[in-house]
Amino acid sequence: MSPDRLSTTFAALADPTRRAILARLISGEVSVTDLAEPFEMSLPAVSKHLKVLERAGLIARGREAQWRPCRLEAGPLKAAADWLEHYRRFWEQSFDRLDDYLRELQKKEKKNGRKK
Amino acid sequence: MSPDRLSTTFAALADPTRRAILARLISGEVSVTDLAEPFEMSLPAVSKHLKVLERAGLIARGREAQWRPCRLEAGPLKAAADWLEHYRRFWEQSFDRLDDYLRELQKKEKKNGRKK
Numbered sequence: 001m002s003p004d005r006l007s008t009t010f011a012a013l014a015d016p017t018r019r020a021i022l023a024r025l026i027s028g029e030v031s032v033t034d035l036a037e038p039f040e041m042s043l044p045a046v047s048k049h050l051k052v053l054e055r056a057g058l059i060a061r062g063r064e065a066q067w068r069p070c071r072l073e074a075g076p077l078k079a080a081a082d083w084l085e086h087y088r089r090f091w092e093q094s095f096d097r098l099d100d101y102l103r104e105l106q107k108k109e110k111k112n113g114r115k116k
Numbered sequence: 117m118s119p120d121r122l123s124t125t126f127a128a129l130a131d132p133t134r135r136a137i138l139a140r141l142i143s144g145e146v147s148v149t150d151l152a153e154p155f156e157m158s159l160p161a162v163s164k165h166l167k168v169l170e171r172a173g174l175i176a177r178g179r180e181a182q183w184r185p186c187r188l189e190a191g192p193l194k195a196a197a198d199w200l201e202h203y204r205r206f207w208e209q210s211f212d213r214l215d216d217y218l219r220e221l222q223k224k225e226k227k228n229g230r231k232k
Contacts, residue, residue: 007130014126019199026202074206081204083135084197086142090190091197 005057006083009076012056017041018049022058022072029062029069121173122199125192128172133157134165138174138188145178145185 012018017039024030024038036046050070053059057076062069128134133155140146140154152162166186169175173192178185 004132006135007132010126010130014123014130016120016123019122023202026206072203072206074203074209077200077203078207081197081200081207084193084200086139087188087190087193088197090142090188091194093190 005076006079008056009058009080012052012058012076013080015049015052018053021046021049021053021070025059025070025072029071031067031069035070121192122195124172125174125196128168128174128192129196131165131168134169137162137165137169137186141175141186141188145187147183147185151186 013022020039021035024035032043032046032050035050036043039046050059050061053070054061057073059070060073062071129138136155137151140151148159148162148166151166152159155162166175166177170177173189175186176189178187
């Protein structure tokens with residue numbers, strides 16, 4: 001996956017409606033009409049979001065003329081998660097530091113407890 | 117983290133130069149001048165990218181007047197990874213299906229091997 005592909009993925013995810021659409025597809029295929037319903041949006045507005053998701057390869061659509069269900073395509077999400085994985089040690093470090101701090105605090109409290 | 121915070125994070129990540137800047141900060145704090153060097157970009161162009169990253173909370177900058185080093189801030193990256201985590205089973209399923217297919221193929225080959 002080239003860097004531009006990753007940019008397209010992140011750009012597509014940078015919208016709460018598009019993320020909500022992907023979340024709805026977790027439970028399976030959904031028709032465009034059913035997708036539009038909870039968002040109180042016009043069908044053209046939802047279609048626009050779907051086109052962005054489709055171009056980013058995040059969804060695929062059935063070929064049935066009447067009912068073109070949308071389904072989730074996980075490939076680009078995996079690539080995004082793989083990219084983020086390189087930074088995991090940074091957020092785990094922050095938690096480690098918090099852990100160390102809390103342990104230090106507990107030790108001090110125990111010490112003070114004994115003194116009393 | 118509100119949905120808008122997540123949109124800001126994904127929008128900031130939707131650029132190869134900004135992702136390259138974050139990658140450079142993996143090894144530690146870097147000055148803006150040093151950051152600009154490998155990109156063959158003007159300092160103002162790099163500064164613009166840094167502002168986007170700073171607004172998204174992905175980097176923080178030192179307060180020293182002369183040398184304002186940038187460092188990585190992992191919080192928003194963790195939030196993005198947490199969001200993507202909901203979709204993990206989708207890409208793992210695809211690998212499982214590939215696994216099943218390969219196992220089926222091996223079984224068939226063994227059978228054919230015995231027949232020969």
